[in-house]
Amino acid sequence: MADKTTIYDVAEKAGVSRQTVSRVLNNRQDVSDETRERVKNVMDELSYHPSAVAQSLSRQKSYIFGVVTAGLRFIGPSRTLSGITSKAEELGYGLLLKELASYNSNNVKPLLQWFKSHQVDGIIWAAPEIEDNRYWIKDMIPDLDIPVLFLTMEEQSQVTIVTTDNLNGAKKATEHLVQQGRKHIGHISGPMEWWEARQRKLGWETALKEAGIETTEQMWALGNWSPKSGRSAFLELLAKFPEMDGVFVGNDQMALGVLESLLEIGKKVPRDLSVVGFDGIADSEFYCPPLTTVYQNQDELGRVAVAELTSQVEQKLTKNIVVEPKYITIQPELIIRRSS
Amino acid sequence: MADKTTIYDVAEKAGVSRQTVSRVLNNRQDVSDETRERVKNVMDELSYHPSAVAQSLSRQKSYIFGVVTAGLRFIGPSRTLSGITSKAEELGYGLLLKELASYNSNNVKPLLQWFKSHQVDGIIWAAPEIEDNRYWIKDMIPDLDIPVLFLTMEEQSQVTIVTTDNLNGAKKATEHLVQQGRKHIGHISGPMEWWEARQRKLGWETALKEAGIETTEQMWALGNWSPKSGRSAFLELLAKFPEMDGVFVGNDQMALGVLESLLEIGKKVPRDLSVVGFDGIADSEFYCPPLTTVYQNQDELGRVAVAELTSQVEQKLTKNIVVEPKYITIQPELIIRRSS
DNA sequence: GTGAAAGCGCTAACAC
DNA sequence: GTGTTAGCGCTTTCAC
Numbered sequence: 001m002a003d004k005t006t007i008y009d010v011a012e013k014a015g016v017s018r019q020t021v022s023r024v025l026n027n028r029q030d031v032s033d034e035t036r037e038r039v040k041n042v043m044d045e046l047s048y049h050p051s052a053v054a055q056s057l058s059r060q061k062s063y064i065f066g067v068v069t070a071g072l073r074f075i076g077p078s079r080t081l082s083g084i085t086s087k088a089e090e091l092g093y094g095l096l097l098k099e100l101a102s103y104n105s106n107n108v109k110p111l112l113q114w115f116k117s118h119q120v121d122g123i124i125w126a127a128p129e130i131e132d133n134r135y136w137i138k139d140m141i142p143d144l145d146i147p148v149l150f151l152t153m154e155e156q157s158q159v160t161i162v163t164t165d166n167l168n169g170a171k172k173a174t175e176h177l178v179q180q181g182r183k184h185i186g187h188i189s190g191p192m193e194w195w196e197a198r199q200r201k202l203g204w205e206t207a208l209k210e211a212g213i214e215t216t217e218q219m220w221a222l223g224n225w226s227p228k229s230g231r232s233a234f235l236e237l238l239a240k241f242p243e244m245d246g247v248f249v250g251n252d253q254m255a256l257g258v259l260e261s262l263l264e265i266g267k268k269v270p271r272d273l274s275v276v277g278f279d280g281i282a283d284s285e286f287y288c289p290p291l292t293t294v295y296q297n298q299d300e301l302g303r304v305a306v307a308e309l310t311s312q313v314e315q316k317l318t319k320n321i322v323v324e325p326k327y328i329t330i331q332p333e334l335i336i337r338r339s340s
Numbered sequence: 341m342a343d344k345t346t347i348y349d350v351a352e353k354a355g356v357s358r359q360t361v362s363r364v365l366n367n368r369q370d371v372s373d374e375t376r377e378r379v380k381n382v383m384d385e386l387s388y389h390p391s392a393v394a395q396s397l398s399r400q401k402s403y404i405f406g407v408v409t410a411g412l413r414f415i416g417p418s419r420t421l422s423g424i425t426s427k428a429e430e431l432g433y434g435l436l437l438k439e440l441a442s443y444n445s446n447n448v449k450p451l452l453q454w455f456k457s458h459q460v461d462g463i464i465w466a467a468p469e470i471e472d473n474r475y476w477i478k479d480m481i482p483d484l485d486i487p488v489l490f491l492t493m494e495e496q497s498q499v500t501i502v503t504t505d506n507l508n509g510a511k512k513a514t515e516h517l518v519q520q521g522r523k524h525i526g527h528i529s530g531p532m533e534w535w536e537a538r539q540r541k542l543g544w545e546t547a548l549k550e551a552g553i554e555t556t557e558q559m560w561a562l563g564n565w566s567p568k569s570g571r572s573a574f575l576e577l578l579a580k581f582p583e584m585d586g587v588f589v590g591n592d593q594m595a596l597g598v599l600e601s602l603l604e605i606g607k608k609v610p611r612d613l614s615v616v617g618f619d620g621i622a623d624s625e626f627y628c629p630p631l632t633t634v635y636q637n638q639d640e641l642g643r644v645a646v647a648e649l650t651s652q653v654e655q656k657l658t659k660n661i662v663v664e665p666k667y668i669t670i671q672p673e674l675i676i677r678r679s680s
Numbered sequence: 681g682t683g684a685a686a687g688c689g690c691t692a693a694c695a696c
Numbered sequence: 697g698t699g700t701t702a703g704c705g706c707t708t709t710c711a712c
């Protein structure tokens with residue numbers, strides 16, 4: 001009952017047409033200053049606020065982006081989301097949020113349709129690339145007719161992607177271990193279904209190869225990103241690669257598990273073994289010892305994504321040109337602490 | 341260009357009126373089976389999907405909730421958000437998300453207005469209560485005319501609140517230390533501007549009082565939730581309360597800092613000092629030693645909030661009754677690990 | 681059972 | 697500069 005005031009009420013009370021009110025609303029120039037003032041005053045008096053829903057319907061533009069995320073209970077995705085919210089706020093866009101119940105979304109179509117029916121101006125796909133959960137891109141994106149931007153995935157023609165350079169980050173981490181004089185550098189990876197895990201492993205392999213070391217199956221073990229898995233993967237790895245004196249771990253959480261099991265078996269870090277993680281989560285500074293890690297700025301990732309999407313949307317709108325897909329890469333940086 | 345098909349196209353092709361199509365869309369019973377079938381087939385052929393925006397405008401109901409969060413870069417809020425997304429999905433609601441740039445939001449009014457203009461059916465305020473950042477409730481909520489549900493705040497008449505029972509959780513933690521035979525139990529709190537921090541401190545005081553111990557200023561120190569602050573607060577506390585043999589820390593992250601500084605100064609946990617945290621974040625199981633902590637199910641918090649809000653919205657809609665405010669409390673549970 | 685008319689609140693296109 | 701006329705795509709009376 002509070003806000004039943006519509007553009008019509010304002011028009012009537014101000015003694016003008018609804019059009020004129022609309023013009024004032026949209027800051028058009030073709031209104032006399034005198035009229036504009038009068039209308040604005042009436043708006044205040046009536047505490048009038050336009051209906052965004054009606055505007056969306058009429059303009060065919062909502063100033064809303066759809067955001068798809070997954071695994072919010074982990075720290076990474078929410079950092080990215082935070083970057084998205086802040087940049088969207090800056091640029092005047094709202095966000096319609098969906099979290100995938102499982103990474104392997106098989107009902108992408110209804111989701112995209114839902115966004116479309118809400119007339120979002122663009123979509124940010126911030127869920128990780130795992131297995132073939134991107135299979136639908138070629139089928140769906142073209143006739144969706146809404147710009148979609150993907151986060152964290154392999155370069156692909158036809159779609160714009162913003163991602164941390166996982167391969168290069170992993171290379172930096174491994175090179176650091178090499179420079180520290182480590183000769184037997186192992187790797188604990190995330191699940192191989194994850195693109196990020198594969199990239200990081202590849203970075204480790206590449207760096208070692210460039211250092212003249214050939215990697216073998218004995219030199220790496222598989223984890224699932226969790227501290228617990230990091231721990232068991234490490235024990236497994238140590239058993240089959242006993243000479244290991246350095247390890248690049250696929251993420252900080254698994255590195256936490258590694259550090260803990262090192263403590264238990266009485267090995268000193270970094271004296272006996274150097275450890276380097278990936279992600280640069282805030283806690284890593286307080287592990288014992290503080291963890292050397294590759295920091296990826298996920299907040300920035302989200303911000304860049306929104307900025308790019310906005311730019312594409314507005315270009316499409318004003319110049320009616322469809323921007324060609326880009327592959328935007330963000331470089332992570334090595335943070336050296338006491339674990340190496 | 342893909343989805344220019346409207347209800348009108350369907351009506352025309354099916355040889356019925358737009359209303360009939362609408363009836364089929366809304367599963368009304370007053371349509372003959374034969375007509376329904378025909379219309380449905382045409383919908384499929386044209387791959388027609390109704391516009392949610394047009395429906396919102398027409399029905400004056402959007403099936404969207406507004407969500408306000410803050411501090412997504414920390415792990416707590418995003419867990420809650422995850423609970424919110426999953427339950428909302430189950431109940432058929434979408435989410436319009438806003439993250440406060442700072443905890444002390446002074447521009448609440450435009451935010452609420454924005455939600456209102458988007459015709460959200462309800463609002464979940466999931467940002468923490470800090471200082472007087474709730475001052476606006478009495479002024480704004482009544483004439484907003486949209487149900488608003490608050491998370492994590494002090495009971496207050498007129499508004500529905502869902503919260504973890506921080507006081508009781510803190511009591512449990514402290515009582516546990518007492519039962520372990522600790523005689524000198526200190527506390528490191530979060531910032532006193534935070535309601536949660538005050539509640540947890542109060543729980544510590546209450547438990548000690550019930551155990552016959554009077555708390556003094558010497559027995560607690562102030563942190564800011566971060567590991568770093570936990571560390572310095574602990575050192576400060578140890579200096580003025582040297583006989584301390586147990587400490588209840590306001591959250592797990594600060595407890596991490598405490599554990600690290602204990603390692604540095606060479607004190608054994610729990611032999612010399614027992615440590616208990618609060619939150620039950622996943623990592624706490626992998627601190628050294630694994631942390632005893634009070635687990636609060638933030639996912640559930642979000643789910644309960646959505647369920648309650650939905651219930652209120654639908655009751656208001658069907659029976660046209662405004663549900664009276666509730667204060668819903670979720671009990672956290674003590675998880676005992678090696679740090680105590 | 682089905683259709684016609686009116687309306688949700690606003691904007692775009694064209695008049696004057 | 698300002699008003700008129702049509703929509704945007706759907707639902708809600710109320711006829712028949």
